[in-house]
Amino acid sequence: MSLSEANGGLPLLSILILGPLAAAAVAALIRSERLVRWWTLAFTTASAVFSLKLWSGFNPDTAAYQFVERRAWIPSLRIEYCLGIDGLSLLLVLLTTLIAPLCILASWSAIKTRVREFMICLLIMETAMVGVFSALDFVLFFTFWEAMLIPMALLIGVWGGPRRIYASVKFFIYTMAGSIFLLVALVALRLKTGTFYIPDLMGRPYDPAFQCWIFAAFALSFAIKVPMFPLHTWLPAAHVEAPTAGSVLLASVLLKMGTYGFLRFCLPITPYATHVFAPAMLWLSVVAILYGGFAALAQSDLKKLVAYSSVGHMGFATLGIFVLNPKGLEGAILVMLNHGVTTGALFIAVGMIYERLHTRELGAAAGLGKYMPIYAFFLGVFCLSSMAFPGTNSFIGEFLVLCGGFAHSKLLAACTIPGVVVCAAYMLRMLQRVAWGGTKNPDQSGLVDLNLREILTLTPLLVFVFWIGLHPAPFVRVMHASVGHLLEQASRLP
Amino acid sequence: MTSPFLLAFLPELVLLAGALVLFTVCLGESRARLARNAAVGVAAAAVLACIVSLGARAELFSGAYQVDAFSQLLKLGFAAGFGAIILLSGDLPDIREMIRPEYFLFVTLSITGLTMLVSCVDAISLVVALELSSFPLYLLVPMRREREGHRTQMEGAIKYIMFGVAANGIMLFGLSYLYGLTGTTHLGPMLALLKPVAGTPLAIAGMAMAFCGLYYKLAVFPFHFWTPDVYQGASNETAGLIASLPKLGAVAVLVRFVSLATPDNTTIAAMLALLAGASMFYGNLVALVQKDLKRMLGFSGIAHSGYAMMGFVALSRAGYAAALYYAVGYVLMILACFVVVCRVSKDGENVKIADLAGLHKRSPLLALTLFTGIFALAGLPPFVGFMGKLGLLTAVIARGHLTLAIVAVINSAIAVYYYLQVVRQAVFGEAGADPTPIRLSVPTRILCAALIACIVAFGCFPEAVVGAIARSLTFVS
Numbered sequence: 001m002s003l004s005e006a007n008g009g010l011p012l013l014s015i016l017i018l019g020p021l022a023a024a025a026v027a028a029l030i031r032s033e034r035l036v037r038w039w040t041l042a043f044t045t046a047s048a049v050f051s052l053k054l055w056s057g058f059n060p061d062t063a064a065y066q067f068v069e070r071r072a073w074i075p076s077l078r079i080e081y082c083l084g085i086d087g088l089s090l091l092l093v094l095l096t097t098l099i100a101p102l103c104i105l106a107s108w109s110a111i112k113t114r115v116r117e118f119m120i121c122l123l124i125m126e127t128a129m130v131g132v133f134s135a136l137d138f139v140l141f142f143t144f145w146e147a148m149l150i151p152m153a154l155l156i157g158v159w160g161g162p163r164r165i166y167a168s169v170k171f172f173i174y175t176m177a178g179s180i181f182l183l184v185a186l187v188a189l190r191l192k193t194g195t196f197y198i199p200d201l202m203g204r205p206y207d208p209a210f211q212c213w214i215f216a217a218f219a220l221s222f223a224i225k226v227p228m229f230p231l232h233t234w235l236p237a238a239h240v241e242a243p244t245a246g247s248v249l250l251a252s253v254l255l256k257m258g259t260y261g262f263l264r265f266c267l268p269i270t271p272y273a274t275h276v277f278a279p280a281m282l283w284l285s286v287v288a289i290l291y292g293g294f295a296a297l298a299q300s301d302l303k304k305l306v307a308y309s310s311v312g313h314m315g316f317a318t319l320g321i322f323v324l325n326p327k328g329l330e331g332a333i334l335v336m337l338n339h340g341v342t343t344g345a346l347f348i349a350v351g352m353i354y355e356r357l358h359t360r361e362l363g364a365a366a367g368l369g370k371y372m373p374i375y376a377f378f379l380g381v382f383c384l385s386s387m388a389f390p391g392t393n394s395f396i397g398e399f400l401v402l403c404g405g406f407a408h409s410k411l412l413a414a415c416t417i418p419g420v421v422v423c424a425a426y427m428l429r430m431l432q433r434v435a436w437g438g439t440k441n442p443d444q445s446g447l448v449d450l451n452l453r454e455i456l457t458l459t460p461l462l463v464f465v466f467w468i469g470l471h472p473a474p475f476v477r478v479m480h481a482s483v484g485h486l487l488e489q490a491s492r493l494p
Numbered sequence: 495m496t497s498p499f500l501l502a503f504l505p506e507l508v509l510l511a512g513a514l515v516l517f518t519v520c521l522g523e524s525r526a527r528l529a530r531n532a533a534v535g536v537a538a539a540a541v542l543a544c545i546v547s548l549g550a551r552a553e554l555f556s557g558a559y560q561v562d563a564f565s566q567l568l569k570l571g572f573a574a575g576f577g578a579i580i581l582l583s584g585d586l587p588d589i590r591e592m593i594r595p596e597y598f599l600f601v602t603l604s605i606t607g608l609t610m611l612v613s614c615v616d617a618i619s620l621v622v623a624l625e626l627s628s629f630p631l632y633l634l635v636p637m638r639r640e641r642e643g644h645r646t647q648m649e650g651a652i653k654y655i656m657f658g659v660a661a662n663g664i665m666l667f668g669l670s671y672l673y674g675l676t677g678t679t680h681l682g683p684m685l686a687l688l689k690p691v692a693g694t695p696l697a698i699a700g701m702a703m704a705f706c707g708l709y710y711k712l713a714v715f716p717f718h719f720w721t722p723d724v725y726q727g728a729s730n731e732t733a734g735l736i737a738s739l740p741k742l743g744a745v746a747v748l749v750r751f752v753s754l755a756t757p758d759n760t761t762i763a764a765m766l767a768l769l770a771g772a773s774m775f776y777g778n779l780v781a782l783v784q785k786d787l788k789r790m791l792g793f794s795g796i797a798h799s800g801y802a803m804m805g806f807v808a809l810s811r812a813g814y815a816a817a818l819y820y821a822v823g824y825v826l827m828i829l830a831c832f833v834v835v836c837r838v839s840k841d842g843e844n845v846k847i848a849d850l851a852g853l854h855k856r857s858p859l860l861a862l863t864l865f866t867g868i869f870a871l872a873g874l875p876p877f878v879g880f881m882g883k884l885g886l887l888t889a890v891i892a893r894g895h896l897t898l899a900i901v902a903v904i905n906s907a908i909a910v911y912y913y914l915q916v917v918r919q920a921v922f923g924e925a926g927a928d929p930t931p932i933r934l935s936v937p938t939r940i941l942c943a944a945l946i947a948c949i950v951a952f953g954c955f956p957e958a959v960v961g962a963i964a965r966s967l968t969f970v971s
Contacts, residue, residue, distance in 0.1 A: 074956055139884070146875045157922040180907050184900060
């Protein structure tokens with residue numbers, strides 16, 4: 001598994017990880033705010049284009065790690081700098097690199113203070129996020145996992161809304177508290193196996209009690225990140241107060257780190273414990289779907305609405321993971337991707353309203369459609385996508401998860417149906433109010449429709465909505481082998 | 495292979511000569527600037543001397559004084575730290591003008607004591623070196639300028655000296671037991687003779703009491719009572735000194751001492767674990783409610799001593815190396831915080847956490863320094879605090895102390911809260927009552943940059959430091 005021929009010997013993943021860090025260093029030296037914006041945009045776009053090499057060079061027929069780089073980092077502790085991706089992480093890496101330039105576009109005019117620092121934070125975030133999805137050494141993974149905390153807390157705490165400091169501190173403490181148990185699990189596994197290399201940790205005959213403890217430590221930190229009910233309470237606060245780019249990164253990428261953790265660590269490393277805890281995780285997922293849906297139905301703040309809908313959607317992802325069958329898992333990974341695309345787009349859309357109206361109240365945004373038809377079009381598509389309308393991306397993902405769910409337990413899957421219905425209800429309610437409103441709409445005649453930059457921000461996501469929705473085969477194909485391998489690992493019981 | 499005396503003893507000689515020079519400077523009147531420049535020169539010379547004698551190996555003074563890789567490495571650390579302390583002290587705004595030259599003299603003497611401390615392998619020379627490093631510090635505390643109605647410096651000084659003397663007394667008492675058991679004051683032979691009787695109550699009592707003097711320096715619970723008052727009472731610069739280097743010295747000596755206990759000595763391990771856990775909980779929980787930045791750092795220092803103690807609980811070479819690495823990291827982190835305390839402070843007054851409001855506007859470099867230091871203390875990667883904690887946790891879990899490891903991580907989580915309060919003020923907050931920018935001198939800028947670079951570099955590439963420390967622990971079985 002050395003550097004594969006396909007990438008011509010270039011350490012692709014290292015470039016994607018260290019590139020943004022170097023770009024951040026350059027950005028720190030640029031005096032002009034305008035230039036900083038352009039530089040970051042140009043860099044992240046180039047990085048996104050460059051990351052397509054991963055897509056073209058990826059061999060979907062194998063579950064082995066690809067683009068592997070392995071170097072000694074701290075030999076005395078046997079910690080390595082080890083990167084590699086497989087079908088589980090490829091799409092998430094690409095999602096991250098593609099979302100980054102959109103975040104910069106979305107905050108082009110919204111961020112007016114300390115622009116340079118903002119862009120540096122975004123670039124460091126990109127480093128950490130790509131790093132999390134491609135690290136194959138546990139300490140390296142943990143380093144990226146934690147390194148992501150600081151810039152995110154800054155994004156919320158410095159550029160956020162009125163209660164930003166509360167939200168930022170809450171976000172930080174929740175995530176930190178969870179990840180600290182990850183650290184114990186990491187050390188315990190290291191002492192049991194003598195290695196931090198993640199593939200070597202998998203498929204070992206740990207005794208059941210040990211597995212359960214490790215799983216509990218893993219699950220706590222990942223569940224906070226996802227967030228699973230009842231550990232979700234940091235999410236609405238963080239989302240509401242974060243600036244648009246922060247919300248987008250949070251929804252599109254950070255939440256995926258939790259579900260990715262389940263896939264990368266819980267299932268292959270602790271298969272026995274996964275089977276023991278799966279029923280509990282499944283029912284918590286169902287509760288999250290229902291709770292998130294009903295909570296979203298009751299919101300009048302647009303961002304809160306989208307935030308609670310995230311809780312519900314991520315419930316589908318965890319449901320798909322813990323039914324432990326191919327349909328469910330493939331569905332779960334697609335849900336992760338789709339949620340990244342759709343919810344990211346919805347947060348950008350809400351941000352556009354906020355920039356114009358300086359409020360996120362649903363009532364204040366009523367009847368925008370008449371004066372902002374292009375906006376209403378985009379919002380409509382993303383709303384339909386979010387409620388899993390056939391032909392859009394979410395439909396494929398949720399459909400697969402439900403298939404997996406029904407194959408696992410009819411009762412369980414049946415319980416999620418109200419969640420799907422509620423999702424349609426709150427999304428349509430929002431769309432109806434924003435696009436048309438009622439007879440007593442506020443005067444929106446002064447509003448300007450989307451400009452070219454805003455259209456450019458949303459268009460790539462629109463393309464993905466329909467691409468995945470109408471032709472999901474290429475996306476499923478890249479994960480197929482890895483999912484099969486993962487299930488085989490997860491079925492090894494002692 | 496032994497090095498010539500001059501080479502082996504060069505760092506101490508340089509520091510002693512420097513102290514003499516400073517003493518002559520003190521004889522004149524108001525030569526503060528001259529004294530500071532002389533101190534900078536001494537620090538630079540000491541660093542050079544340490545580098546030159548890094549490879550020296552010798553046994554001096556009839557075997558009471560061991561010059562080995564371990565001692566030379568730490569001496570280099572102390573010399574570098576000495577330089578940082580002098581740069582940190584700046585113009586000593588809070589020390590009475592008349593006695594500023596003396597301040598530098600006492601700092602130099604204290605550092606001399608520390609450099610000697612790490613070479614001592616005899617109980618008697620060890621106590622002497624410990625006193626040499628402590629007494630100048632007792633004098634530094636009350637040198638703070640008097641304020642109307644405030645005599646906290648005196649209160650702090652008296653607490654510091656009382657507790658210090660008491661702890662030293664207990665230590666001597668414990669050493670007398672060990673001497674009684676073994677008939678020698680040399681740690682090497684003592685170790686051999688103690689082994690067969692290590693499990694007896696007398697030996698355990700002797701060791702436990704002998705450790706007390708070091709617990710006091712480290713501010714481990716229940717020997718911590720002086721910490722908050724001394725931090726608050728002493729001038730910011732003095733507190734920065736007391737908070738940093740002596741702790742490294744204490745950890746280093748504790749390594750020499752604890753290795754007296756055999757690895758399977760569960761009583762000593764349990765005792766150390768209890769103290770470590772109690773220090774973490776006490777320090778962190780009380781730090782949660784502090785308003786004064788120095789007091790908060792004091793309580794968090796108690797908790798950090800608890801973390802470092804974990805390395806001793808393991809009673810293994812990996813544990814000692816981890817504890818030393820953590821102590822080195824802690825010196826860097828706490829110095830970063832104290833640079834900020836010293837520069838933010840107006841006219842040398844104590845700094846409230848609220849005074850940090852809007853620091854990012856007043857001085858971006860200081861805000862970045864504080865940010866790095868605080869997040870490193872909180873144990874986040876990629877800073878040095880994380881790698882230190884990782885090493886410590888690995889060492890204790892390897893020896894089966896899972897409970898202690900979980901106590902440690904719970905404490906790390908608690909600590910995040912009060913560390914975030916500081917960051918919150920400094921980075922998120924709007925400028926408070928005093929929005930004037932803080933001007934930093936060039937030496938301060940260099941110090942800030944060096945500390946940030948070291949905290950990140952030690953965290954990202956710990957191999958060099960951890961490896962050097964682990965290799966130098968030749969005397970640990």
